[in-house]
Amino acid sequence: MASRLEAPATVPGQAAQTGVRCDGVTRRFGDLAALQDVTLSAAPGEVVAVVGPSGCGKSTLLDLVCGLQTPDAGTVAGERAVLMPQRDGLLPWLGALDNAGLPLRLAGAPKAQARDRAHALLAELGLAGFEDARTWELSGGMRQRVAVARTLLAGAPVLCLDEPFGALDAITRGELQGWLAGVLAREPRTVLLVTHDVEEAALLADRVVVLSPRPGRVVAEVAVTAPRPRQPTDAAVADARGAALRALRAAMEAER
Amino acid sequence: MAALVLVVALLGGWEAYARLSGIDSFILPAPTEVASSLWDDRSLLWSNLLVTAQEVVLGLLLALAAGVLLAIALHLWRPVRRAVYPLLVGTQAVPIVTVAPLLAAWFGFGLLPKLVVVALVCFFPIVVTTLDGLASIDPDQDKLLRTLGASRAQRFRWLEAPAALPAALSGAKIAVAVGGIAAVFAEYAGSEDGLGHLLLQSIPQLETARAWAAVLVLAALALACFFALALAERRLAPWAHRRKDSTA
Numbered sequence: 001m002a003s004r005l006e007a008p009a010t011v012p013g014q015a016a017q018t019g020v021r022c023d024g025v026t027r028r029f030g031d032l033a034a035l036q037d038v039t040l041s042a043a044p045g046e047v048v049a050v051v052g053p054s055g056c057g058k059s060t061l062l063d064l065v066c067g068l069q070t071p072d073a074g075t076v077a078g079e080r081a082v083l084m085p086q087r088d089g090l091l092p093w094l095g096a097l098d099n100a101g102l103p104l105r106l107a108g109a110p111k112a113q114a115r116d117r118a119h120a121l122l123a124e125l126g127l128a129g130f131e132d133a134r135t136w137e138l139s140g141g142m143r144q145r146v147a148v149a150r151t152l153l154a155g156a157p158v159l160c161l162d163e164p165f166g167a168l169d170a171i172t173r174g175e176l177q178g179w180l181a182g183v184l185a186r187e188p189r190t191v192l193l194v195t196h197d198v199e200e201a202a203l204l205a206d207r208v209v210v211l212s213p214r215p216g217r218v219v220a221e222v223a224v225t226a227p228r229p230r231q232p233t234d235a236a237v238a239d240a241r242g243a244a245l246r247a248l249r250a251a252m253e254a255e256r
Numbered sequence: 257m258a259a260l261v262l263v264v265a266l267l268g269g270w271e272a273y274a275r276l277s278g279i280d281s282f283i284l285p286a287p288t289e290v291a292s293s294l295w296d297d298r299s300l301l302w303s304n305l306l307v308t309a310q311e312v313v314l315g316l317l318l319a320l321a322a323g324v325l326l327a328i329a330l331h332l333w334r335p336v337r338r339a340v341y342p343l344l345v346g347t348q349a350v351p352i353v354t355v356a357p358l359l360a361a362w363f364g365f366g367l368l369p370k371l372v373v374v375a376l377v378c379f380f381p382i383v384v385t386t387l388d389g390l391a392s393i394d395p396d397q398d399k400l401l402r403t404l405g406a407s408r409a410q411r412f413r414w415l416e417a418p419a420a421l422p423a424a425l426s427g428a429k430i431a432v433a434v435g436g437i438a439a440v441f442a443e444y445a446g447s448e449d450g451l452g453h454l455l456l457q458s459i460p461q462l463e464t465a466r467a468w469a470a471v472l473v474l475a476a477l478a479l480a481c482f483f484a485l486a487l488a489e490r491r492l493a494p495w496a497h498r499r500k501d502s503t504a
Contacts, residue, residue: 068402083399085400086396089394089397091414091415092495093418102404102414106410134494134498136498154403
């Protein structure tokens with residue numbers, strides 16, 4: 001139990017340091033195939049973005065990695081992954097501090113200890129002064145930050161972020177993308193980031209995986225080599241964005 | 257304000273009709289007569305109110321405890337739900353008016369048969385709303401708890417129970433409105449005090465104004481219980497009044 005409370009990040013020399021690996025994964029819902037023969041991996045500490053049109057099975061992929069669903073074919077292997085659902089999933093009966101500390105409570109930590117650690121992390125993430133806020137007093141951007149803090153405190157080596165900023169306005173989204181890049185620089189984790197925003201993918205990820213329309217298949221992988229911190233205007237970011245967009249367009253054309 | 261105008265107009269119309277139509281005051285007393293009875297019989301009304309209030313409040317608490325526990329059992333064990341739910345709906349078809357004397361014969365003339373009748377009437381809306389509350393959790397939040405490795409008990413404690421709390425209190429608000437009527441029927445079936453007993457006595461004694469006053473006091477009791485529950489809901493489940501959370 002205690003080991004779950006420790007921030008895991010990367011423990012060198014441990015055999016289990018595999019990140020995430022999906023091999024030939026197919027998932028069907030009745031006659032409908034959501035994912036078909038998807039193979040992708042994320043090395044420990046790597047940020048992999050998954051982009052694709054709506055309904056291409058991106059969320060299903062994260063469910064599979066987090067063990068919430070099982071594939072109909074293929075294998076999913078890797079370290080413990082924790083999901084940040086599309087909407088923040090904050091519990092309205094808990095304040096910001098207790099929402100962030102929820103994973104610790106679920107792992108059996110006493111209330112005071114969970115609060116102490118949540119308090120420290122929220123301060124570190126620039127959320128000092130909001131600890132006592134009720135969830136409905138927080139703006140959309142603040143809610144997402146608390147949700148990210150909660151996801152980090154789960155202490156899993158793999159984070160699955162499902163369109164974390166999809167519901168936010170463009171300005172807040174840009175701000176939070178920069179913020180998340182900073183958080184990941186400070187707290188390196190293996191990240192699977194599902195998004196429909198190609199620019200977000202190019203800004204945050206080491207590698208962008210492009211999925212086709214349903215059933216989702218991997219149609220391209222684009223490595224983003226731009227150094228960090230990145231700006232949307234960086235040439236390497238713009239190149240990666242362009243390459244991913246072209247692949248996405250080609251996949252959509254092929255479908256017609 | 258509009259409500260106040262309406263009430264004044266209705267009372268005025270009633271007063272005018274009672275005075276001008278020449279109707280006997282033991283058939284329809286004027287509002288002023290009811291008001292004076294309210295004042296003259298205040299100690300009588302008060303002591304009977306205390307009896308009925310005790311029956312309603314304790315009966316409601318009993319219904320809350322039983323209703324919430326039953327809802328939890330039905331929620332957690334699907335076979336129990338399939339077996340018990342139809343039976344539960346069936347119990348609501350039993351005319352409580354006719355059963356109340358049987359309960360009085362069974363449990364005697366004390367407080368207990370009244371509590372049983374009030375609780376029988378009140379617990380159904382509480383079971384239904386609580387059961388709905390337990391089932392209508394946010395799927396995203398459920399996903400989140402699963403991915404955080406929450407056990408079944410933990411999902412109940414952190415997600416389902418708090419989500420159902422405002423629903424249970426809403427059920428109690430519905431229940432308390434009929435709880436007063438149930439208490440009156442229970443007192444009709446056999447009692448030496450309470451507002452229902454007072455009603456039952458006043459009418460053959462042609463003390464119609466007093467009967468109306470008792471009805472008013474009964475209504476005030478229901479209102480007071482309703483607002484107390486609404487207040488409890490605001491204090492215990494403040495999120496239920498924030499629309500932002502359901503849309504964000």
